[in-house]
Amino acid sequence: MTTWDILLWVAFPYVAMAVFVVGHILRYRFDQFGWTSRSSQTYENRLLRWGSPMFHYGILMVFGGHVVGLLVPKEWLEFVGVTEHWYHLGATWLGSVAALLTIAGIVLLMIRRRLTPRVMLATTVMDKTMYALLAAVIVFGTVATVMYQVLGAGYEYRGTISPWIRGLLIGQPDPSLMANVPFFFQLHVLSATTLFLLWPFTRLVHVFSAPLGYLWRPYIVYRSRDARNVGTGSRKPRRGWEKSERPTPDRERVPR
Amino acid sequence: MRVMAQMSMIMNLDKCIGCHTCSVTCKQVWTNRTGVEYVWFNNVETRPGVGYPRRYEDQEKWKGGWARNKRGRLSLRGGGRLKKLMNIFNNPDLPGIDDYYEPWTYDYDMLTKAPQSTQSPVARPKSLLTGKNMDIGWSGNWDDNLGGSQETAAEDPILATMSEHVKMEFEETFMFYLPRICEHCLNPSCVAACPSGAMYKREEDGIVLVDEDGCRGWRMCVSACPYKKVYFNHKTGKAEKCTLCYPLIEQGKPTICSETCVGRLRYLGLMLYDADAVLAAASIENDHDLLEAQRGVFLDPHDPAVIAAAKANGIADDWILAAQNSPIYKMISEYKIALPLHPEYRTMPMVWYIPPLSPVVDVIKSTGSDGEDARTLFAAIDKLRIPVEYLAGLFTAGDVVPIEASLRKLAAMRSYMRDINLGSEPDEAIAASVGMTGTEMQAMYRLLAIAKYEDRYVIPQAHLETARELEELACSLDTDGGPGMGGPGEARGPYAKTPGMPLNSTVDNYNEMRGENHMGGEKTKPTTPGRLNLLNWTGGAVPPGMFPPKDSGAPA
Numbered sequence: 038m039t040t041w042d043i044l045l046w047v048a049f050p051y052v053a054m055a056v057f058v059v060g061h062i063l064r065y066r067f068d069q070f071g072w073t074s075r076s077s078q079t080y081e082n083r084l085l086r087w088g089s090p091m092f093h094y095g096i097l098m099v100f101g102g103h104v105v106g107l108l109v110p111k112e113w114l115e116f117v118g119v120t121e122h123w124y125h126l127g128a129t130w131l132g133s134v135a136a137l138l139t140i141a142g143i144v145l146l147m148i149r150r151r152l153t154p155r156v157m158l159a160t161t162v163m164d165k166t167m168y169a170l171l172a173a174v175i176v177f178g179t180v181a182t183v184m185y186q187v188l189g190a191g192y193e194y195r196g197t198i199s200p201w202i203r204g205l206l207i208g209q210p211d212p213s214l215m216a217n218v219p220f221f222f223q224l225h226v227l228s229a230t231t232l233f234l235l236w237p238f239t240r241l242v243h244v245f246s247a248p249l250g251y252l253w254r255p256y257i258v259y260r261s262r263d264a265r266n267v268g269t270g271s272r273k274p275r276r277g278w279e280k281s282e283r284p285t286p287d288r289e290r291v292p293r
Numbered sequence: 294m295r296v297m298a299q300m301s302m303i304m305n306l307d308k309c310i311g312c313h314t315c316s317v318t319c320k321q322v323w324t325n326r327t328g329v330e331y332v333w334f335n336n337v338e339t340r341p342g343v344g345y346p347r348r349y350e351d352q353e354k355w356k357g358g359w360a361r362n363k364r365g366r367l368s369l370r371g372g373g374r375l376k377k378l379m380n381i382f383n384n385p386d387l388p389g390i391d392d393y394y395e396p397w398t399y400d401y402d403m404l405t406k407a408p409q410s411t412q413s414p415v416a417r418p419k420s421l422l423t424g425k426n427m428d429i430g431w432s433g434n435w436d437d438n439l440g441g442s443q444e445t446a447a448e449d450p451i452l453a454t455m456s457e458h459v460k461m462e463f464e465e466t467f468m469f470y471l472p473r474i475c476e477h478c479l480n481p482s483c484v485a486a487c488p489s490g491a492m493y494k495r496e497e498d499g500i501v502l503v504d505e506d507g508c509r510g511w512r513m514c515v516s517a518c519p520y521k522k523v524y525f526n527h528k529t530g531k532a533e534k535c536t537l538c539y540p541l542i543e544q545g546k547p548t549i550c551s552e553t554c555v556g557r558l559r560y561l562g563l564m565l566y567d568a569d570a571v572l573a574a575a576s577i578e579n580d581h582d583l584l585e586a587q588r589g590v591f592l593d594p595h596d597p598a599v600i601a602a603a604k605a606n607g608i609a610d611d612w613i614l615a616a617q618n619s620p621i622y623k624m625i626s627e628y629k630i631a632l633p634l635h636p637e638y639r640t641m642p643m644v645w646y647i648p649p650l651s652p653v654v655d656v657i658k659s660t661g662s663d664g665e666d667a668r669t670l671f672a673a674i675d676k677l678r679i680p681v682e683y684l685a686g687l688f689t690a691g692d693v694v695p696i697e698a699s700l701r702k703l704a705a706m707r708s709y710m711r712d713i714n715l716g717s718e719p720d721e722a723i724a725a726s727v728g729m730t731g732t733e734m735q736a737m738y739r740l741l742a743i744a745k746y747e748d749r750y751v752i753p754q755a756h757l758e759t760a761r762e763l764e765e766l767a768c769s770l771d772t773d774g775g776p777g778m779g780g781p782g783e784a785r786g787p788y789a790k791t792p793g794m795p796l797n798s799t800v801d802n803y804n805e806m807r808g809e810n811h812m813g814g815e816k817t818k819p820t821t822p823g824r825l826n827l828l829n830w831t832g833g834a835v836p837p838g839m840f841p842p843k844d845s846g847a848p849a
Contacts, residue, residue: 069506069507070505070506070529070531072506072509073508073509073510073529073530073531074509074510074511074530075510075529075530076510076511076512076525076530077527078383078384078387078389078512079387079388079389079390079512079525079527080389080390080422080527081389082383082387082389085383086383086385089382089383090382090383092382093382094382154422154423154425155422155423158422158423158424159527159528243509243510246489246509248378248381248488248489248490248509248511249378250490251374251377251378251487251488251489251490252374252375252378254490256484256485257480257481257484257485257494258484258487258490258492258493258494259493259494259495259496260493260494260495260496260504261495261496261497262495262496262497262498262543262755
């Protein structure tokens, strides 16, 4: 285990995790106005109509696959009856469908972004960085899977990468698990970690505002103006930003 | 009964001259920013015409508003909650920016900086989306005054629903203007469609607003609004809409579109309504019954039971008084001359219109008949099916009966008042023929034709005492013994020092700053004429008199 291993597989992921969590909290507190997907649908919809749902549904499936493959221990799956064989079948077939959807979607979206002048001009430097990283993560992940799983003999990542990630999450990192992982899996992991590092500062924050509460709330929302004046918008004022008010002499007399 | 107050507007279409002053002042106040160049919170359409955005009234295409389903319940025409979430990655009913128009500017620089040449320089139109040269082919008001309507008017969704063929030949057609703002509906489909819950109806005055911090840019409100009065800011990625100029309304002042209306055709006032009755009224089966159903939701502000219920629901006395004096209540519920725009969308809109009699009068005049004679006018209203049917398509879901009733009242008023103006005896039979008395006729005339400022705008000020008045905060030093003692707080006549009394702080502060307070602002006057009392400086821009004149030799 070298210093590099510790830097890459312990220090870097923890830095990314810290930035990810703290970054989101700070952005939510100080930049709710910037918290949006910044849709470009009004500019162009012919390509977006296909590209956006394909990419989004695909990436949601990919996310689900990663949760099952990385966070759920192999033994737990086997306990509920998912054997190695069935896991492999599911991961290969569902994973392929998800990958196809995601890749086709993101290719369509990137072509659209580049070739539609209106959309291209509304693209920021951060957008481009994010697109490049996201594409890199997807490409490396796909290349690794195709090379080692589909064409190759199959790599048992549930014995190395998965326990490494779970170790990171529970505070017992073991960099040695990652030292001998195939090269493209390593690239995939590192590019994903970089993406997490940048995540809170990109438009990807919209992932965390999936409006599931809409399913249960009443249709018509009423709000009081008085409530608004207590803070700004619908939020409570930030600490230190409360509106100034006259001291109440009575308050001094309240028994503590 | 849950009594709520709604700030509402009525526009008297007979008086609209289509000058677009309302649109322009609204734009200057609210949408002169990048990202909303194409947005008009207020726009004026020529009807017949396709409107803005193009064909917005075609709900088969745009899926705005509510629809009544087989079980008699309301559901969003664009699909319910689950469908909205499934479509969140791509809104299938969203108008593109080209359905409004591609915003542009002109290359004005060329006019002054072009090198010498044989041709005079031109300022070419440049797209505000791409920066490239563009050919302007459509805008928010392209068919103004029926310009080009021979080509486009066939696309008017209302004309398509009419049984009679409408010729668009210039000599035979009719025309009027329709100014539009957000309807601030009682049953707003935009609010219902917002997945983030960032859109809301204000409890106090019913104004529908977008919480810009909470908006996540899902754009469902844009497609759910059947009037297409919620817009997507393509720069910030957030929804924006008409605010009914709530900062002005809260101070008891009319909206900017009303204030600057040249024809003085806008009215603002409160309506009290029963919030518990809204859903049932909006769910009524027959489209033609929706007008009467909505009228039924409104409450009589003079009824003691209503007053008691309003007080119980926290509505202040001065608001109840304002509701009693509301011009809106008079025109909707007493005279019944105002009608809602597209009640069939079932959103219970709260910007109503007095339909224009002018298309009818114009035809009579063009035939050489007397355009102010009651019998001629009544006969014409019965006979001129095309304008009446068209108006019904706009205001009553196609039912001509309320349109005729409203137009007959306007015609009767016209004739009745002509007799008075000419010095002859008023003919009470004219008033009686539309079920009104002469006194009512004259009161209606005063409200519609004289239209004094204080009659048009009956706007109670907002009560902010429960949440620390903003204006007071601007002068937090004006406490007893404080350094600003004797500032604006002192100068407010009988209401001085009453906490929470509404005040027009901006004007006061401005006058104070310039030492021009005529209401006993002696103590705050600057010691040197022409100079500024720094205690009254609010920060920001440097006002005149802040520094001494350069050559005065006075110490700075």
